[in-house]
Amino acid sequence: MVSALVAACSVAATAWIAVQTTSGAIKQEQGQNLTADARIYNTLLGYAAAHPTWDGVDGTVRELARQSGRRIALTTQQRAPLADSAARSAPPALPPQASAIVDPLAVDTALSRTVEGTGSTSERVDPRAVGPFRLPAAERTALRHTAERYAACLSRIGIAADVVHGPSGRPRVQLVGTDPDRVQDERCVSDRLDAPTPTERKALDALDGLANACLKRQNRSGIRLNPDLSWDDGTRSRAAAGVMAREIPTPVPAVRTGEDDRATASCVDTARREQLSSYVASPALLFIGTQDSTTVPGFDLSPENTAKIAGAAALVLALTVGATVLAGSRLVRPLRALTGAAQRMRDGADSAPVLVSADNEIGRLAAAFNDMADHRARLEAQRKVMVSDVAHELRTPLSNIRGWLEAAQDGLAEPDPAFIASLHTEAVQLQHIIDDLQDLAAADAGALRLHPEPVRVDEVLAQVAAAHQGRAETAGVALVAEADAPAALWADPVRLRQAIGNLVSNAVRHTPPGGRVTLRAHAAAVPDGEVREVVIEVADTGGGIPAEHLPYVFDRFWRAEKSRSRRTGGSGLGLAIVRKLVEGHGGSVGVTSTEGKGSVFTLRLPAARPADAEAGAGGTDGDGRRAPAGPDATATRI
Helix, strand or coil, X not given: CHHHHHHHHHHHHHHHHHHHHHHHHHHHHXXXXXXXXXXHHHHHHHHHHHCCXXXXXXHHHHHHHHHHCCEEEXXXXXXXXXXXXXXXXXXXXXXXXXXXXXXCCCCCCCCCCCCCCCCCCCCCCCCCCCHHHCCCHHHHHHHHHHHHHHHHHHHHCCCCEEEEXXXXXXXXXXECCCCHHHHHCCCXXXXXXXXXXXXXXXXXXXXXXXXXXXXXXXXXXXXXXXXXXXXECCCCEECCCCCCCCCCCCCCCCCCCCHHHHHHHHHHHHHHHHHHCCCCCXXXXXXXXXXXXXXXXXXXXXXXXXXXXXXXXXXXXXXXXXXXXXXXXXXXXXXXXXXXXXXXXXXXXXXXXXXXXXXXXXXXXXXXXHHHHHHHHHHHHHHHHHHHHHHHHHHXXXXXXXXXXXXXXXXXXXXXXXXXXXXXXXXXXXXXXXXXXXXXXXXXXXXXXXXXXXXXXXXXXXXXXXXXHHHHHHHCCEEEEEECCCCEEEECHXXXXXXXXXXXXXXXXXXXXXXXXXXXXXXXXXXXXXXXXXXXXXXXXXXXXXXXXXXXXXXXXXXXXXXXXXXXXCCCCHHHHHHHHHHHCCCEEEEXXXXXXXXXXXXXXXXXXXXXXXXXXXXXXXXXXXXXXXXXXXXXXX
């Protein structure tokens, strides 16, 4: 069910993405087609605005067809052919509906585009249709020189300006990023540039006559048009909004509010059309299509196509469901095996290893689970062994104490000093085992606190040697402490003495009379000469440890001889405590041994840094240890 739902969602998402992508592609294609159509229409509209007839338009039509890859045809409004890029003996028939009507006096605003330098095509008369306003060469040259001098004057006072030419040939000065108010205050004057030329005055007079005739028919007062096609009605000037006198655009009639203004604007527009009608080409029908057909290609989603899409979607859905079910079954099978193994482990039963069949995420999960199960089994076995060893270690001194007390209770033993001393020895042994277990438990739980401070290693070795000197003399063993240099450690002095003392006690116990136990220390320097580590060695001349036993000497309750007496063999926890204490200081411990010659236990501890030495000026804590000084000095927990 879940697989089918996932498959359905996947197909739905894929279909939605495909639809969105296709829609975007269609819109993009349609936009490109519309842009191409607008470019074709605008080019032909400009040709009509600049020529009184369509004669000679064939070259323009063929060039547009070559650039767009489309068929372009022009006909009169009676559908008489004017130009056709597909002209041959029997060209394809034209469609009943034209793409547009090319008429510079009635522009199609849906296809028109803004042409740089000709004004806005929001008006129905194409701004490139200038007719009698087109300037002759002499007037263009004179105005151009005037405009260039004006632009140069503006440049000298720091105003950037360009000279641009309109469709009529009249130049105008276009300011670049300058506030118009600043130009009004400058001294560069261009009255000659603003004044109409004789050609423009003649055209304006003719336009005045046509506009006033229209107004007269409506019983309205006449007007006089300015070069920017604003007008004066005798009381005030009606100027087109947003037009500056110095930047005379191609004539665009003003559209005013109010009944009089609307009537005047309408008459001016009508007069312009009448004046320009003999200067522009007559309206023509424009047809745009493919090279081999008469329509622009589109997209038709018929019922048959809809059925095909639905069938394809259903097929994809079925295939996806089948593939998902197959993949899901292969995925669920090893997960079920892992679940069963975990449940058996929870119930305390021995869990058989899960079969690892592939090197993928599930296979790696199964391998990790098998490793975890093996590790858990080893920990459980170690726990059982430890419980047995702890019980065995505690049973011996307790049995001895109980036996001596029962003997005294039955009158078989006298509570003399020797009796009390024996009980005290057993109690001390029991206390020693309990203390060792407590230290190990605290270390395992991270609750064994260290109070590090700078410690001189030679002083620590001397203190440990002095503490064990009496036991060594009793055993007939020479105990010597040596130090190459007064190196400093960053360590807890109490715990460090405890670790070294355990090694010394162990060495003295396993060294025969006449032997020797040596404590020595030296600094280990790196190639740059800086002391990073201090090495402490405890060497004895005892019987040594067999090579096969060396990996286990630091394990808890380990003894090379299981039958060895607790009095001679210890509890088996001393070396385990040594390892925990040294690791808590950030160091390491190791051992080398040769049978018949003795063993060397090596402690590697980090040397004290100069900052550590400065921080060691604090006092002692409640246990007699020196408390770390400085704001950042804290006790370390292991």
